Amino acid sequence: QLQLQESGPGLVKPSETLSLTCTVSGGSISSSSYYWGWIRQPPGKGLEWIGSIYYSGSTSYNPSLKSRVTISVDTSKNQFSLKLRSVTAADTAVYYCTKSRRGLNWFDPWGQGTLVTVSS
Amino acid sequence: DIVMTQSPDSLAVSLGERAAINCKSSQSVLYSSNNKNYLAWYQQKPGQPPKLLIYWASTRESGVPDRFIGSGSGTDFTLTISSLQAADVAVYYCQQYHSTPFTFGQGTKVEIK
Numbered sequence: 001q002l003q004l005q006e007s008g009p010g011l012v013k014p015s016e017t018l019s020l021t022c023t024v025s026g027g028s029i030s031s032s033s034y035y036w037g038w039i040r041q042p043p044g045k046g047l048e049w050i051g052s053i054y055y056s057g058s059t060s061y062n063p064s065l066k067s068r069v070t071i072s073v074d075t076s077k078n079q080f081s082l083k084l085r086s087v088t089a090a091d092t093a094v095y096y097c098t099k100s101r102r103g104l105n106w107f108d109p110w111g112q113g114t115l116v117t118v119s120s
Numbered sequence: 121d122i123v124m125t126q127s128p129d130s131l132a133v134s135l136g137e138r139a140a141i142n143c144k145s146s147q148s149v150l151y152s153s154n155n156k157n158y159l160a161w162y163q164q165k166p167g168q169p170p171k172l173l174i175y176w177a178s179t180r181e182s183g184v185p186d187r188f189i190g191s192g193s194g195t196d197f198t199l200t201i202s203s204l205q206a207a208d209v210a211v212y213y214c215q216q217y218h219s220t221p222f223t224f225g226q227g228t229k230v231e232i233k
Binding site for chain 2: 046047048049060062063064096098100104105106107108109110111112113
């Protein structure tokens with residue numbers, strides 16, 4: 001069964017770049033059926049879709065974050081990654097990696113999530 | 121962007137009673153070409169990631185108890201828990217996948233009265 005696990009620093013300084021990796025196990029990231037995505041949740045708040053990537057590298061981003069976000073995929077490691085530049089305290093959140101399908105863009109499963117705090 | 125608005129923000133229901141959560145989209149999430157509503161529901165318990173309950177507005181994910189019922193079409197949707205169990209205490213979110221950016225409702229917290 002497919003499992004996803006986020007990893008990366010839990011603390012990032014303001015104006016720096018947040019970098020997270022999601023490792024996929026129990027299946028291939030190169031499956032033609034799937035899209036791989038990132039969603040975040042500020043403490044005590046709701047869910048925000050950040051963006052998604054296909055194994056070929058094709059991406060779709062939330063316009064609200066597009067100027068600061070890059071999502072990439074490494075098929076050799078069965079991983080995909082998130083970079084968010086110029087972070088502020090407003091970017092403090094639990095970051096989840098997840099999977100969807102083309103045209104069937106509900107999200108399942110989800111990783112456990114990783115809290116990233118932006119603070120000096 | 122399609123704005124998703126849930127109501128109420130929270131509700132308290134007695135065990136065994138019915139709980140209903142509403143979700144309204146700022147534009148229709150129904151595709152006329154296939155007559156499907158691009159709407160999903162999730163359950164999130166404290167300290168856990170969201171769990172998919174329902175997609176296509178009314179199709180239960182495998183393993184989801186049949187007390188969870190999704191209904192509605194177009195812009196107005198409802199998640200009903202027909203007989204609330206203690207295990208159902210959680211925050212529930214609706215999500216539209218009709219168009220990007222994919223967006224979620226603000227969440228509805230369900231508690232036991």
